[in-house]
Amino acid sequence: MADLLSDEEIEAQLPADWERDGDEIVRTFEFDSYLPGVGFASGIAGIAEDAWHHPEITITWGEVEVRLTTHDAGGITEKDTDLAARFNDAYE
Amino acid sequence: MADLLSDEEIEAQLPADWERDGDEIVRTFEFDSYLPGVGFASGIAGIAEDAWHHPEITITWGEVEVRLTTHDAGGITEKDTDLAARFNDAYE
Numbered sequence: 001m002a003d004l005l006s007d008e009e010i011e012a013q014l015p016a017d018w019e020r021d022g023d024e025i026v027r028t029f030e031f032d033s034y035l036p037g038v039g040f041a042s043g044i045a046g047i048a049e050d051a052w053h054h055p056e057i058t059i060t061w062g063e064v065e066v067r068l069t070t071h072d073a074g075g076i077t078e079k080d081t082d083l084a085a086r087f088n089d090a091y092e
Numbered sequence: 093m094a095d096l097l098s099d100e101e102i103e104a105q106l107p108a109d110w111e112r113d114g115d116e117i118v119r120t121f122e123f124d125s126y127l128p129g130v131g132f133a134s135g136i137a138g139i140a141e142d143a144w145h146h147p148e149i150t151i152t153w154g155e156v157e158v159r160l161t162t163h164d165a166g167g168i169t170e171k172d173t174d175l176a177a178r179f180n181d182a183y184e
Contacts, residue, residue: 034146038137045130045151054126059137059149 002070002077013081015088024069025080029091030062037064044087051086053079094162094169105173107180116161117172121183122154129156136179143178145171 005013010020018027031037041057041064048054056067066087068080097105102112110119123129133149133156140146148159158179160172 034141035137038134041151042130042134045127049126054153057151059133059151061146 002073002079004073004075004077005081010076010081013078015081015085017088018084020076023075024067025076025084026065026067027084027087029064029066031064032062034061037062040064040091043090047086047090048083051079051083053083055083094165094171096165096167097169097173102168102173105170107173107177109180110176112168113159115167116159117168117176118157118159119176119179121156121158123156124154126153129154132156132183135182139178139182140175143171143175145175147175
């Protein structure tokens with residue numbers, strides 16, 4: 001099982017444009033319309049399935065909010081920061 | 093613009109398995125694993141785009157929560173109950 005990260009480790013490892021929100025890390029990805037956000041959500045869901053680490057993804061018009069936490073560790077681990085970085089790569 | 097529904101109209105028109113939550117109607121659709129839920133979310137997003145009425149869709153493992161409201165009317169209208177019924181059809 002992945003180890004919980006310390007506050008300092010989270011701050012150091014948090015990928016660009018992600019923020020910590022308690023036991024989760026969160027980023028809102030922005031899009032010019034609805035379906036591009038839906039497509040992005042599907043794409044990162046595939047990455048998540050590949051990593052077997054499943055975020056909460058909320059789709060609204062022009063925005064996709066992604067929240068990551070490691071439930072079995074009870075907080076934020078490298079599984080979260082690593083997957084967040086892969087999601088960033090998919091967005092660029 | 094669609095007219096706001098009265099409490100009685102909402103109760104009468106709410107499709108199966110949907111609940112009212114203040115100014116929104118909500119249903120959680122259930123799946124046996126992650127990607128089937130993701131695929132369902134993409135499918136109903138296409139229906140939403142077709143209707144030009146965009147729900148909030150939240151994907152987690154095995155569940156897709158859908159929330160509908162009519163922002164420009166400030167509450168629940170037939171646009172919401174009609175689209176909810178179409179989402180139910182897509183789930184069956």
